[in-house]
Amino acid sequence: MAEVAATVPETSRTRTLVLDVPGWSGHRAGQHLDVRLTSDDGYQAQRSYSIASAPDDRPAITVERLEDGEVSPYLVDEVHEGDAFEVRGPIGGYFVWEPGDERPVLLVGGGSGVVPLMAMARARAMAGADTPMRLLYSSRTIDDVIYRAELDRLARGGFDVAYTLTRGQPPGWQGYARRIDDDLLREVAWPADGTPIVFVCGSTHFVDAAADGLVRLGYEPGWIRTERFGATG
């Protein structure tokens, strides 16, 4: 069982839950955990959430509320410090970045697909690594950008962030203002001759578009690790 140790509001639709999990074996940046809720009549609902925290920290998940969801409205709006629920994890070994890997890293996140990428950025900062790491982060509007203040703080010493806002931009917006396309990828992505490693996370449509675009830029499919999530809520 996991106990909610703290809750952190992120955006109007997302909230981070910091968890105390007895016996937690530690996690790797990019892994997820499964949350299982059981109602009084025995009905169970299970969802996967990416871990947002650095490996040496307690596991924290950032959950986006999906209005007709069974689980996410509870986790975003109702759960309190001290509440407990069942978790399984850490899970996954494919979509994982280790700070010792010296290849330049490109992170591409759509919406709450940024969560496991944030764990990688935090892992890099916590390890004091100087690996070049760049995050391309697509959101609908500025108010949907998760972790913005922390990302801006982290953006130095070889880590930088390129934002694109697809549905509306605040006055004076300096970032990109469209869905990810080949021109945008060409401007942001590391040159292919540096044999970078790429992590792409978001909806299936987003991930396919970004991964296909990177291959057109000359990236080897084997450099690109993808994780697609569905809006199960």
Place this chain on the structure above:
Amino acid sequence: MSRRLDGNAIAGDLMELFGTEMTVAWAVCRSCGAHDQLAEMQVYRDAPGVVGRCSHCEAVLLRIVRAPGRTYVELTGVASLQIPG
């Protein structure tokens, strides 16, 4: 319409069934011979069970169906599995 995800989405179920992390395991597709990690397969889980398909030829690699007290696993489309560790 069924939503297409990938093998990461069933990593927890695979770990429970096989007792180890399986998304990094390499599977050879019996249909086209492609060699991919299970994280890369196409996964549909809106059906009564989970269906995993080859990301190259879309042949069915595996099916997992849970019923009360038991789980059915079919690996008919997998010619071989290489599990690290």
